Amino acid sequence: MPDRSAPHVMLLRSALAALLAICAVLWHASPSQADTDSVEAETLAIIDEILEDADLPSAIWGIVIQDARTGRVVLSRNAEQNLLPASNLKLMTTAAALDRLGPTFRYTTRLYHLGQVSPDGTLTGDLVIRGSGDPTFGSEGEGDPLRDWAQALADAGVQRIEGRIVGDDDVFEDARYGEGWDVTHIATESYAPAAGGLVWGDNLVNISIRGTSPGQPPVFEADPAGFATVEGDVVTRSGGGRLDVERTLGTDTFVLRGGVPNGYRGTLRVPVANPTLFAVHAFALRLEEAGIEVGRAQRVDIDDTTSKPSYEGAEPLQAYVSPTLDEIVVRINRESDNLYAEQVLRTLGGGTVDGGADQIEALVERAGVDGDGLYIADGSGLSRKDMVTPSSLAAVLRTMRNHPASRSFQQSLPEGGGAGSTLRNRLSGVPVRAKTGSLLAVRCLAGYVDGPDGTPYVFALMANNYTTRGRSIASAQDDIVRAMATGRRVPVDEE
Structure with missing residues (x-):
């Protein structure tokens, strides 16, 4: 009797041989986990050398390095230690804003007239600028909506303002500065406006x-x-x-x-003391420049009025719509703009700092890290009361890498050597996107970098409580990132 199973055996052997051939190709085409482990072991040894350098100032270091795809922890040092993040806090602020508001969110600031218009072009009653918390309104490089509005009124035949020019800032609570801000910064520094x-x-x-x-x-x-x-x-x-x-x-x-x-x-x-009166004053000037008489018009902060205006049924005369949030977070993270960060935090929190802090802590919790021990005092990181852990910072970064707003978030981060950014003089040629952070005795660097075998990493490097200049700390952080990118210690002149 013939062996009817022979053809089936031969077919099975052929299929098995083909499968083994494919596996062999794949085996040689990509690095094995053993290769990755070997590169990482060498990298970790280099990082130890960097941190143990006798010339490196003594500091409290908090470090987390993770595989961005799996969350596998490559290096952890003081990962649960609360540390000052400085401007690294902006990563959390912008991540939470993109998560909660979405990249296409826009602010709208409106101009209302709550009164009467005379045949001779006189406006009586209140001319009200209703703020939305928009940081871009009249911002440097964004044009001047107040000038456009004034010209539009003049073109419509308005000749005189009799009544009040009111600034409505009630969309936010009256908390102009973050808890724990340095009073000398508040007084005169352009990076710390109200x-x-x-x-x-x-x-x-x-x-x-x-x-x-x-x-x-x-x-x-x-x-x-x-x-x-x-x-x-x-x-x-x-x-x-x-x-x-x-x-x-x-x-x-x-x-x-x-x-x-x-x-x-x-x-x-x-910086000015009262931003609302500042805007109202500027609008009065723009109206005068457009040929509209405003001499007798009062300039008023809504907080100084006895009754609030009602907008029910009122149509705005003019409106300014901001750039999208994904454009705004670029300025926050690339230029480290503190005012923009503070405005976005309050927007995120429904007008309050505490509400914004709650949203950041909620994002940290969803990222898989306990957020109860964090303390978020502002959105920019200027406060010396801000306290976050390296693990919470890394968790947010990893979450945003796989988030629907991932592209907006990652593109907001400076690339190594990026012109006009806080990394313009650092890490040129390194495949890194990262945010810097610095205050007195604080240097932080956190973001994303690709390893030599293509493994994507998230990293949070936080150094606090050193007594010398921060340049050597920043150089050590750069050396760590170079080691992660190359698997070796790279002299700066090789970049």
Whole structure:
């Protein structure tokens, strides 16, 4: 009797041989886990060398490095230690905002007239700017909606404003600064302006300074005119000079001291005390520039009124719609813009800092890390009360890598050597996207980097409590990222 199973055996053997051939190709085409483990072991040894360098200042280091695909922890050091994140907190703020609001979210700021219009072009009643918390409203590089609105009113035949020009900032609580902000930053630094429901021009006055003849005072000019008072004892010198700025909190009087060279031309950007009145003042100027009389119109912060305006049934005269949130987070993370971050946090929280902090902690919890021990005092990381763990930061990064808004989030991060970003002078040529963070005795770096075998990693490198300059700490962090990207210790001049 013939063996009817023989053809089937031969067919099975042929299929098995083909399968083994395919496996062999795949085996040689991609690195094995053993190869990956070997590269990572060498990388970890290099990182140990970097951190144990005798010339590296003593610091508290918190580090988490993970495989971005699986969450496998490659390196963990003080991963659950609460540390100051500085501007690395912006990663959490922007991630939570993209998660909650979506990349296409936009702000809308509206202009209302709540009163009557006379046949002669006179507006009586209240002309109200209703803020939305939009950080881009009149921001540097974004144009000036107030000028456009004023011209539109003039084109419509408006000739005079009789009544009040009101700034409505009630979309946010009146918490202009983050808890734990340094008072010296609040007073004079352009990177620490007050937040608010109505923002215009980054909440900064521009003071242009022009040197004159040696021995004479320079010429000062504030823009917008008439809002800030500039005074002091400054002299023009034939050589170098130094200029110091002072301001008493709650005022818009700036005192300048020191000297400037006779050929000096420069501009100081200094924060205002009341952003709402600042916007109202600027609008009054724009109306005058458009030929509309506003001399008798009162400039009012809505908080100083006895009754709130009702918008029910009212149609706005004008509206400004912001860029999308994915464009806004680019400015937050690439330029580390503190005001933008503060505005977004409050928007995320329904107008409050605490509400925004709750949203960040909720995102951390969904990322698989306990958020109860974190403390979020602001959205920018300027506060010295902010406390987050390296594990929470890494978890958010990994979550956003697989998030529907992943592209928007990752593209907001500076690339190594990226022009105009906080990494413009760092990690050039390295396949990294990361956010820096720095305060006194704080240096942080967190983001994404591809390993030499193509393995994608998330990393959070946090250093606190050192007593020397932070440059060596930042250099060590850069060395760690280079090691992760190459599997070896790369001298800076090889980048």
